[in-house]
Amino acid sequence: METVSTPGAQATSGGDGPLLRVEHVGIDYVTGGRRVTAVGDVSFEVRPREKIILLGPSGCGKSTLLKAIAGFLQPSAGRISVAGRDRLRPGPDRAVVFQEFDQLFPWRTVADNVAYPLRVTGRPRAEAAQVAARFVEMTGLTPAADRYPHQLSGGMKQRVAIARALALDPTILLMDEPFGSLDAQTRTRLQRELNEIVARTHVTLLFVTHSIQEAILLGDRVVVLSHSPSSVREIVDVSAIADPDAEAFVHVRRKLRGLLARDGEEVEGGVDD
Amino acid sequence: MASTTDVGTTGGTTASGRSATQQVDRRTWGSLPGWLRRVILLAVLLALWQLAATLNETEPASIVGPWPTAQAFVEGWADGDLASSTLTTMRLLGLSMLIGMAVAAVLTTFAQWTRLGQDVLTLLTSILNPLPGIAVLPFAILWFGLSESAIVFVVANAVVWPIAANISTGFRTVPPTLTMVGRNLGLRGVRLVRDVLIPAALPSIITGLKTGWAFGWRTIIAAEIVFGVSGAKGGLGFYINDARTFLNVDAGFAGIVSIAIIGIALESAFGLLERRTVVRWGMKALA
Amino acid sequence: MSLISKFRRSPCGALTLVLLATLTAACGGSDAESTGEGSGTAAAASSGDKITIGYQPGIGYAQLLIMKQEGWLQEALGGRQVEYRSLTSGADIRDGMISGDIQIGAGGIGPFLVGYDKGVKWKLLSALEDSDIWLMAKDPRLTNLEAFGPGDKIALPGPDSIQAVVVKRAAQEQLGDPAKLDANMVKLAHPEALQSLLSGQVAAHMTSPPFQFQEQDQGARKLLGSADVFGQHTFNSVFVREEYQAENKDVTDAVYAQVERATKLINDDPKAAAAILEKESGGQLKAADAERYLTDPSTTYTTEPHGFMAFATFMQDIGLIENAPSTWQDLVFDNLKGLKGS
Numbered sequence: 028m029e030t031v032s033t034p035g036a037q038a039t040s041g042g043d044g045p046l047l048r049v050e051h052v053g054i055d056y057v058t059g060g061r062r063v064t065a066v067g068d069v070s071f072e073v074r075p076r077e078k079i080i081l082l083g084p085s086g087c088g089k090s091t092l093l094k095a096i097a098g099f100l101q102p103s104a105g106r107i108s109v110a111g112r113d114r115l116r117p118g119p120d121r122a123v124v125f126q127e128f129d130q131l132f133p134w135r136t137v138a139d140n141v142a143y144p145l146r147v148t149g150r151p152r153a154e155a156a157q158v159a160a161r162f163v164e165m166t167g168l169t170p171a172a173d174r175y176p177h178q179l180s181g182g183m184k185q186r187v188a189i190a191r192a193l194a195l196d197p198t199i200l201l202m203d204e205p206f207g208s209l210d211a212q213t214r215t216r217l218q219r220e221l222n223e224i225v226a227r228t229h230v231t232l233l234f235v236t237h238s239i240q241e242a243i244l245l246g247d248r249v250v251v252l253s254h255s256p257s258s259v260r261e262i263v264d265v266s267a268i269a270d271p272d273a274e275a276f277v278h279v280r281r282k283l284r285g286l287l288a289r290d291g292e293e294v295e296g297g298v299d300d
Numbered sequence: 301m302a303s304t305t306d307v308g309t310t311g312g313t314t315a316s317g318r319s320a321t322q323q324v325d326r327r328t329w330g331s332l333p334g335w336l337r338r339v340i341l342l343a344v345l346l347a348l349w350q351l352a353a354t355l356n357e358t359e360p361a362s363i364v365g366p367w368p369t370a371q372a373f374v375e376g377w378a379d380g381d382l383a384s385s386t387l388t389t390m391r392l393l394g395l396s397m398l399i400g401m402a403v404a405a406v407l408t409t410f411a412q413w414t415r416l417g418q419d420v421l422t423l424l425t426s427i428l429n430p431l432p433g434i435a436v437l438p439f440a441i442l443w444f445g446l447s448e449s450a451i452v453f454v455v456a457n458a459v460v461w462p463i464a465a466n467i468s469t470g471f472r473t474v475p476p477t478l479t480m481v482g483r484n485l486g487l488r489g490v491r492l493v494r495d496v497l498i499p500a501a502l503p504s505i506i507t508g509l510k511t512g513w514a515f516g517w518r519t520i521i522a523a524e525i526v527f528g529v530s531g532a533k534g535g536l537g538f539y540i541n542d543a544r545t546f547l548n549v550d551a552g553f554a555g556i557v558s559i560a561i562i563g564i565a566l567e568s569a570f571g572l573l574e575r576r577t578v579v580r581w582g583m584k585a586l587a
Numbered sequence: 588m589s590l591i592s593k594f595r596r597s598p599c600g601a602l603t604l605v606l607l608a609t610l611t612a613a614c615g616g617s618d619a620e621s622t623g624e625g626s627g628t629a630a631a632a633s634s635g636d637k638i639t640i641g642y643q644p645g646i647g648y649a650q651l652l653i654m655k656q657e658g659w660l661q662e663a664l665g666g667r668q669v670e671y672r673s674l675t676s677g678a679d680i681r682d683g684m685i686s687g688d689i690q691i692g693a694g695g696i697g698p699f700l701v702g703y704d705k706g707v708k709w710k711l712l713s714a715l716e717d718s719d720i721w722l723m724a725k726d727p728r729l730t731n732l733e734a735f736g737p738g739d740k741i742a743l744p745g746p747d748s749i750q751a752v753v754v755k756r757a758a759q760e761q762l763g764d765p766a767k768l769d770a771n772m773v774k775l776a777h778p779e780a781l782q783s784l785l786s787g788q789v790a791a792h793m794t795s796p797p798f799q800f801q802e803q804d805q806g807a808r809k810l811l812g813s814a815d816v817f818g819q820h821t822f823n824s825v826f827v828r829e830e831y832q833a834e835n836k837d838v839t840d841a842v843y844a845q846v847e848r849a850t851k852l853i854n855d856d857p858k859a860a861a862a863i864l865e866k867e868s869g870g871q872l873k874a875a876d877a878e879r880y881l882t883d884p885s886t887t888y889t890t891e892p893h894g895f896m897a898f899a900t901f902m903q904d905i906g907l908i909e910n911a912p913s914t915w916q917d918l919v920f921d922n923l924k925g926l927k928g929s
Contacts, residue, residue: 099480117483129475133581134499144485147495177582195485358685360706445788446740446773545678545698545747546907547705 045072046231047199053104054091065091067256078232080242083252089235093203097123119148122192126204128184131176138172141191162190182213199231218244239283243268251286260286364550372550373557382558389535393520396452400459408467425465433458433519451523458519462511470504471497503584510570637668641680641689644673646797646880647823648693650715650849656867663841675776676745691842693825695749696898704908708829711919712839713846714892718822719885721799722811724791732761739790740773742780750793753813756901765905797880820894843922853888857881892928
């Protein structure tokens, strides 16, 4: 990685300082008249072109944290800033890919689903179509460009969502367990494709998952969260590890599993997927 | 059509031993092309109608057969009586639909934005939706006089609740993810409603309009029968009642046939709209 | 057999049956609607001995109301069951007679002539009265028919009613076009029309006694009388189907005799007749008012039919009916043929 900055060294958000800063963030929400703390106290940073994984057990609040970063909800404590700005509202600079297949507009074709956000953000129609076509091609969707979402498989739908988010050229791409509803084979294939695309586009990535394997395969660093109300247990560097059969991979996997298991829970999906 | 036949035969199969004959039955009827089956059923229907007319013993006849009805139908449309009645009915219904849709839009907007609005809408629809629209006609006459306004009020009232209820349901059942995608793009307010919420709620919106139209159609015919403006300005309900008053049974039947045909035509128009939009987009299964 | 059961079980078959049921219901609708009973022939067959007399609200049916209150017809027929049924329009009564629910009908000239034209084989058993029926209005702006704008509604019982025919005739005479006021006509039963006129919902009411008197009492003015356009004419009459008359001569003779008896009572002793009418109305109609209505010069109670030819000719002229009788005697049973009708 080209980035040489270290956490804390850059208080101001300069050229290659941290793109995203999460500082002592806590998130409460009210459900059934009861106040629940989803995120306790979380801090981490994402530098440009980094691929950061938020790994944690189900229900640890990692998706909630991602939604706060996307601007859908405000943290109850602490501060989230992107490129120096905080008090965030939702915006295309933090394009989100969700887990749910219904995130596509059913009334728009694949090409249109990718092109529409570009038009919303002010690009002329022809340019939007052109850019969209490039990302549709990049995600291998060109043959399906004129189809409607309901005619696509789950894997293809997620590809469209990725193409749509990438086409927006986001400052940081937020992905909320995007492969969580896919079968194992499709998931593996999409993980590989995502790695290739991220390498080509140099996009900064914040990726939420509860799968240890996925975290190691996709991430540079893994932010391991504890059980809710979550805090950062440890940030593990996995940038050099890609081959699942390598000893280092097995080693890191064991380490991450150990970190997750400290809550005394079974680690779900942590071994084989 | 094939699936409906299936349901029929399945319903008839009580013992497994009978399924063989059922299979044969299915092949004889079900293997006919759909249009032919419809034509045969229509012919049977017409024959039964003719039979009813033949067996009718009153003097003069209180049931006329298909042929005199067809003649009266052609005559009524040719001399403009049926056409102008139809026009009147459609004009009033159209106006009522517009008013109904506008009121429904305002109500659902309030329901979408405020909790109070939602409670008010829920209360109003639960009270007024099951109420047959025609029930308020006596009071509409009291408030608006014996005018078209009274009919428009009654029909608009019949139309607004199913539309409002369905649109509101449609908005509330928009997948939250889709709304988040819209907000993620920076969409807010009117643009979010127009570009995301309305298309996402379109199946319910169309269902609402379809139900509203069906309610309105029944109500306006009934209202026109209860009180029609005499002379040239009455609608189809008035036309039927007028035909009955003057014992023109054939003209009355022609009016009923016209109402049925318009009903089928508009129903098909909605069907076409659905096939072109929500069915094509996989948001609604083909009925 | 299995084919039929399959037909009935399959959705298509069921649909056909439903459609058929709907169709027959729609066909029978016009009959069933007015009478609340089943389809025509069945009702005709089952009505048996019972005699149902259909009439409408109003002092114009005074003879029938007296007969009803005093039970004269039951008495004359040796205790046979007689039912008096009040309906709101001549068309309702006619449809009840076609379907066989009503044997003796009473109503205005209009529906009677429309039925005659359309092949209802019926004739007059008796007229009830000659009456000048009035067009009433309240708004001082409305002084004649020319003053009526498109929004000025004229309430009347139906497009076939004698009231509608009178308005058309007046429109022809005064405005040059019998259809000129068609769009102003609104179908309303007299009691509602009275309320609507007084509350300003309608501009005018082509009415009948006693409503015209009541409206006059409450500030409405007479714009027009039917006698002005048709001369002296019958308002209501009693009619019976020829088939029924032929088979039940005892009944029709008794009805006519009792109508004559009531007519005589009204003319000879209006006070006594008025007292009966008060009782009949359950006290709603005061005897003093009833007496005033019965003796008003605008109405003459008589069984002799008048003006039928004038109405029939005019209705034929403007296309309301196609067939007019060549003489008034074609319209009546033998019991009236000796009278000086018209």
